[in-house]
Amino acid sequence: MKLLNLAWVFALLSILAVGGGTAILPEMQHMTVTHFGWLSEKQFRDIYSIGQVAPGPNMLMVMLIGYKLSGWAGALVVGGAFFLPDCVLTLFVNRVWVHFAKSPWRSSIQRGLAPVAIGLMAAGTWSIIRLAVFNAAGAAIALGVFAILLWRHVNPALLIMAGGIFYIIAMHLL
Amino acid sequence: MSDAKAPEGDPTAAASGGPSQPTLLLILKVFLTAGGVSFGGGVVAYLREYIVRAEKWCNDEEFLDALEVSQTLPGLNAVNLSVVIGDRLRGVAGACTAVAGILLPGMIIVMTLGVLWEDRRHNPYITQFLVGVAAAASGLLSTVTLQLGHRQFTYVPDVFILMATFFVVAVMHISLVIVLITIGPVAVWLYRPGSARHSKEIPVPHPHFRDRHHLLRH
Numbered sequence: 001m002k003l004l005n006l007a008w009v010f011a012l013l014s015i016l017a018v019g020g021g022t023a024i025l026p027e028m029q030h031m032t033v034t035h036f037g038w039l040s041e042k043q044f045r046d047i048y049s050i051g052q053v054a055p056g057p058n059m060l061m062v063m064l065i066g067y068k069l070s071g072w073a074g075a076l077v078v079g080g081a082f083f084l085p086d087c088v089l090t091l092f093v094n095r096v097w098v099h100f101a102k103s104p105w106r107s108s109i110q111r112g113l114a115p116v117a118i119g120l121m122a123a124g125t126w127s128i129i130r131l132a133v134f135n136a137a138g139a140a141i142a143l144g145v146f147a148i149l150l151w152r153h154v155n156p157a158l159l160i161m162a163g164g165i166f167y168i169i170a171m172h173l174l
Numbered sequence: 175m176s177d178a179k180a181p182e183g184d185p186t187a188a189a190s191g192g193p194s195q196p197t198l199l200l201i202l203k204v205f206l207t208a209g210g211v212s213f214g215g216g217v218v219a220y221l222r223e224y225i226v227r228a229e230k231w232c233n234d235e236e237f238l239d240a241l242e243v244s245q246t247l248p249g250l251n252a253v254n255l256s257v258v259i260g261d262r263l264r265g266v267a268g269a270c271t272a273v274a275g276i277l278l279p280g281m282i283i284v285m286t287l288g289v290l291w292e293d294r295r296h297n298p299y300i301t302q303f304l305v306g307v308a309a310a311a312s313g314l315l316s317t318v319t320l321q322l323g324h325r326q327f328t329y330v331p332d333v334f335i336l337m338a339t340f341f342v343v344a345v346m347h348i349s350l351v352i353v354l355i356t357i358g359p360v361a362v363w364l365y366r367p368g369s370a371r372h373s374k375e376i377p378v379p380h381p382h383f384r385d386r387h388h389l390l391r392h
Contacts (some may be wrong), residue, residue: 056280086249104367119339145313157214163310
């Protein structure tokens, strides 16, 4: 039953992911933490962070939600449910899309959905801020990373690791 | 990793005519590399590095077209892009190979870290490290959202759509299904063919791509 729930929740999230992974974070948090109570907020945040320190799409962390609930079977079910529907959809729509290259509706869809996607990304960003920034050290890290990246080009992976180390140091000094 | 299998000989190798038809093994190798080195997110920028610059499987224009499709369709941009490019290179087999390559390294590392974390999650250092990582990630996400959306943040009709979307999701906590089936069609209708907004030119190169790459330059 748990596996079935995991499968449909993540298949649904995958289909709703207009604007990429960040866009579905609020819904994912709602489903896994509030609605089903599979995880606590802290566990959700920690799993999200583990996704940040691994290479490849950060959203691979969804497999850990499956693992946490139902072991390796859960990880595989979530992985399949989250990636397969979008891959199949993209494969077919992309082939059809080519035939509509000249349709004016094609750009209507692209341009209309762009601000929706950015709005969803902003909401996803906000949900991570609410989970992660609850004291001065967290706020300093978030603002620091934001300012550094606007100011110059630094590999984000370095800033992510530095954020983690900075927080440990701050907790021991303060 | 994939080099070890090369001596066995890939049956498709003989069939490949030129640079436009790489072998599945080469596709796997390139996507595994991109999937394995792309720490810190922004996999799209790494893909461009390998596919356009190193392998020359397509030019920037074609890459941007593929990215545009990938962004519009639901799903992770990097994964959708792998499907589109893999499919163009070698059909369905190419798409499957590309997706496997882009996901496998991260999958192995995420699962390894996750299993280790399960055993040690009461260790205060690990918990603190992960809080700091999430805080840094929220800064990174803010920058990415701002840079990807810089055009949407400055064009008035887009600002309305953007703010309405943010408000109903982040403040009112309305289900994403409802949001997409209500705001989505309205937004597309605002840009319907024949409307003044529709005929406004989209600047090239696509800002999303340029900024994303910009952000990730080492």
